[in-house]
Amino acid sequence: MGAKRLAGRQRGVTLADVALLAQVSEITVSRILRNHGPIGADTRERVMAAVRQTGYVPNRLAGGLASSGSKLVGVIVPSLTNIVFPEVLGGIRSALEGTGFQAVIAVSDYDLATEQALIASLLAWKPEAMVIAGLDHTEMARAMLVGSGVRIAEVMEIDSQPIDLAVGLSHRQAGFDTGQYLLGRGYRRFGYVGHDWTSDHRAKLRYDGLVAALAEAKVALVETCRFEGPSSVGAGRDMLAQILARRHDLDVVVFSNDDMATGGVFHCLGAGIRPKQDLALFGFNGLDVGQALPTPLSTVRSNRFLIGKTAIEKLLGQRERPEGREIIDTGYDIITGATA
Template sequence: MKSDQPKLTSSVGKRLAQRRQGVTLADVARIAKVSEITVSRVLRRQGAIAESTRERVLDAVQHVGYVPNRLAGGLASSGSKLVGVIVPSLTNIVFPEVLDGIRSALADTGFQAVIGVSDYDLNTEEELVASLLAWRPEAMVIAGVEHTPVARAMLEGSGVRIAEIMEIDSQPIDLAVGHSHRQAGYDTGRYLIDKGYRRFGYVGHDWTADRRAQLRHDGLVMALAEAGLELIDRSLHDGPSSTASGRSVLAALLSRQSALDVVVFSNDDMATGGVFHCMSAGIVPKVDLGLFGFNGLDIGQALPTPLSTLRSNRFLTGRTAIEMLLRQRDRPMQPEIIDTGYQILPGATA
């Protein structure tokens, strides 16, 4: 009987097979032009191996993103029932909310999350990627789309489902779930311009560790430029965001630019510190100076004057990522992007 199933071309079939099976020891051996036994000996650091051969094998490992399989025989065939999760921080309340969404989606599925914390360091993330992939998880969830070349090669070559979460401003390896930070910054600018603000300042934290904050800044600048405006001044704290740094950096900014009518902060931690500075300096938020944050944290809404901000859907992002990964276990040929959106919370500071 003639099958109704379409036949794959050899090239498409090969790519699909690699997506499902991942990079193998044989792939490394073929590229390095050695035997699989030699590759295994190099990776296990067993026996005498010529230095030139060892370097050739390790170069091939990095090139294809091969990760050794730590599951033994029978376990490997049935899977590890693990989902690897890498976040940059557990002290930032944003990520525990994401993890709660992941936990909710994994409940009653038989899968367990194994969590690694990169501390906003891409080299640490690379080590975590190698460690987690070695246990052959069913899927991986990683905050952000920036990775080292080696980490990216491992993720692309693993064959497992990969969800890059919290942003959708770049093309993902497999699945992206989150929202556009550049658009969020742009919408913040448009919202404040429509409120009548014209003299904008910006207070932020280290962009090298938080690319998403810079994207929001760039979106804000874009909205201002379209309206014929520009940032009067900006101040960046040389370190991670915090309430204390938001307070001190706003004070420094206002010492230079006392005529600003609104300040946009990189996030609610910084903006809450800005509110505290205004309280101590006799500045009335919204009346004397508009203040606008990002994230929609509970602490900002619990202030005597609730913070004007933009809330991201963090729980939904974590839950949606897991639901999509487990709904289709094989990595699709085309990457997919899911926008979980955000909402402006008017508050009372802008």
Template sequence: MQREAPTLAHVARLAAVSENTVSRVIRNKGPIAEETRKRVIEAIDSLGYVPNRAAGALASSSSLIIGVLLPSLSNIVFPEVLRGIHAALADTPYQAMIGVTDYDLLQEQKLLGSLLAWQPAAIVTTGFDHTDASRRMLEQSGIRIAELMDIDDRPIDIAVGLSHRGAGRESARHLVARGYRRIGYVGHDWSADRRAHFRYEGFRQGLQEAGLSPAAEFRFEGASSTMAGREALAQLLGRGGDVDAVVFSNDDMAVGGFMHCLGAGLAIPERLALFGFNGLDIGQALPRPLSTIRSNRFLIGRTAAEKLLEARERPAEPQIIDTGFEIVEGATA
């Protein structure tokens, strides 16, 4: 026989308090005596009671859900952002509800519709690219919205991240300052990664400021990966690319380039300098730590969640929060 699921009334009876008191403890609303809170929590644990968040949302026209839409959880960049979000929510009653879009804007639209049906307190998305329908849903929802990773556009509510054009420009300036003049570029498909395209535009601008242009370029027609970086650098050099340094679209690609150089007997950085983006641990674990730009991914996630919880109303003007980046000198450039 199936057992009856414990209810709010069961918890109230066991804790010897009113149902309203149990509800306030669960929602962390209003003054509650510490002894009373302890009894309610012990009753919840004893009964295995699970609060009905959906019912609470319908009753209050809001919920304790923060919807989070990320492009990927296999790319180490985004789990670090998620860690920052969870760190900010840890001591609050709010919980993250996560959806993965696989860099697909239509999938983001579908997941966004599902999340908004739960009447979340806020939504976190990645970047400024949305379908028209998604943008309308976000704008008309009236709830707080954070668009992460990028600040090179106007946000709906708040944007938290870094200037990717600025990062690309600094990569070129760094290499030029170190005496490199024949600087190439190796990247991946931009169709699903506009931020990589912005870094490329900044890279070209940085070269232009020094009176230079890319000495050679090759883009892999697919997603970034270590294998893609290895193949792409081999293709660029195999086509006679006369370069003394290469900027990669990210660290994954740069690590692959490093592996190609090892296999081909190309001394790094004496024969070829390599420069990445992201500041991933794998790049710093190479025999020669990768020269790169580190983005503050944990800080991006934590700052976004903290700012969303500061006020329930959107500000009169959209806000941009620059978490910055730093050059990691490494030993490959």
């Protein structure tokens, strides 16, 4: 029995599935997973290979409790310090209110290996559903999610095919629309200031969309400057200083997000550069801090609370994983602001 066949099932992968694939008894599989008793190295490796192939996760619930479910919803986000994700959690909490289900929240710190370990831990408690930020996972993490049979919502983006349900926005389209919006306002000499794309591939998707919009209008991205680390106000301030030191003729700079763009505004204030009049600045996320600036930030606002709320409502509205995949676009709005 191969992983492909198992992946199509709507029930979770069982101990029997692993035993059948490894060609051993269920007792042997159980002993190996519990590290109980002497087992030959070849047999152990065969069983663990079957575990990896099927994505099997041991059930940590006991007896009758396992049959009735855990009343838990597992949630994995990359950060709690980035205000984007607490707003998603606010939507999740709102949708769970009065349902009898509780969210168990884990933080991956933008690391896929950490996310994989968290997925294994949460699935071991047989949650009713899982909500995970993003569509990128390790191969093993994806196998566990597919094989679990539980409802899975991958949130924040819809640019790839989900395991089950995706709720969010197209970041590539948001980048494209940003480019078109700024072109429509007469800007032609574009710069880009960003942060690490390895941990935040959604920022890269927005960059790709921006470049595509400019190319369609036969306008080149004049200069790019990226910080090799997470986004921050300080990084945005420093990167804008660097890009302007290289190119004095830019008329607009697009930032990877509002954290970086807010730093850009601070650099302008310190350097005597008037946002919009001297240099247009544009962000992404629509954070409150950007709108509280003396010159409110021009940006794209994503519907983060709605993303979390919609994900839970869909997951609990249909408890069994459907045969087909579903993608829900929660959209975004361009905030005119006063910096572009």
